[in-house]
Amino acid sequence: MADSQLIIDHLSKSYATRTGSVQVIADLTFDVKAGEVVSIVGPSGIGKTTLLKCPTGLQPMTSGSAKINGREIEGPPPEMALVFQEYTRSLMPWLNVEKNVRLPLRHMHLPKDEAEQRIHSALDSVGMHNASEKYPWQLSGGMQQRVAIARALAFRPDVLIMDEPFASVDAQTRFELEDLCLQIRDSLGMTIVIVTHDIDEAVYLSNRVVVLGQKPAIVTSILDIDLPVPRDQITTRSRADFAQTRTSILELIKNGKQ
Template identity: 40%
Template sequence: MILLARLDDAKAARQQKPLISFNGATLRLGGKTIIENLDLTVRPGEFLCIVGASGCGKTTALRLAAGLYRPTGGAVTFDGQAMLEPRREVAIVFQDYGKALLPWRTAAGNISLALEASRIPARERPGRIAELLRKVGLPAHAEKYPAEMSGGMQQRLQIARCLAQEPTTLLMDEPFGALDAMTRQGLQDEVLSLTAATNTTVIFVTHDLDEAIYLGDRVVGLLPHPGRIGIELDVNLSRPRDQLATREHPEFLRLRRQLFDFIKATEH
């Protein structure tokens, strides 16, 4: 009975209209094909992870999804419309939080910036800022400047600033790559619970195969030169995920081996 229900869920999910679609998307830059004929769809509320060897085009694919690049062939659509420029409902979290935050603004000031851009009236901003800082675990740090915060805290602040946009979609480019292992695991769980609570659609780029399986509903591995899909794996691990139990699950280990073999083969 339970198995049938799960199969029905999986079928329903597959039939859902995609939110983001790469339809034969190709991108040439400087005379070089960086991404070639990429076909990929992301369902509303899905958490999709992209992995691949360095230079295979992960960031470029994310920039196409963000509307920061226009494909030179094929199309990238968001909610059925060509993604030709950035949209407010699509927020991007970068690895380099140091560059993403304004050093002369406090934590509250950095979040306020996004609220100002969304034309939220001044009287509503303090309440929204306090709520966002609470959500990312920084309730007591509103008046701190980025330089007074640890790397993990700055990345939390960048996430809060993105959430201020009330995005339906988060594009995350190696957001935890520069953080230590413990901070990283804490932030993985926070991102999972924040995005699940708001049914946010996520494309998450990472070098870390374990991180991709731990977070994702699906993991896509890109092949390099030019970037294209080499492997696509559904992650059938129950949620909420657990840092110990999920990572020890036989299915986790099976997927990890499959991805590891894929990456190793692409390096030759």
């Protein structure tokens, strides 16, 4: 794992209850290399979102460790940004698009020119440069999620963490946002970790897919996705090896249930 940007090492997570504790994650180890897209999949309720909250510093680990760029993660790391599924809750409805994207920069005390450049660059990266004065309620769901992604990009993270980011939009918009995700990776050299319930999405986006199973959760398999690049929603999804990979992952998930 010497060339890994993000390392999850024997991570476990338990929650205290009135009668003791409940272990959600048993023992997870995997890595993410710089510039990769890695998807995390598994049965509903397996602990995928809980897993993301540990390396992002939102929740403490019970045991094990997480490292980014070789440094132990002990709180929210400055090299990491998080995009949630519920863009309607993450965007401030009383702020316009530009001010929503500006939010994560306020505590960074950047020079005004640099802050403005980051905002404009982030909005341009997601195709929202002409909507800076609009408010979230004036935008479609897909456009709102683009703003949420732009806000994360303005932070200039090394690693972008995405928790079911496209689950709340229609199928066509989802395809557009998936392609946007790959464009961001290619143009900005960003590393992306995404939790998704959509197996087709995981196969389409990823360099590797981490499959979780059993309860408490463990890594049951890590699959390399060797589909040609660049990927295309029609050509890639129509390939026989795309279907074969999707079936393999579905079987792993089914076999990993308890």
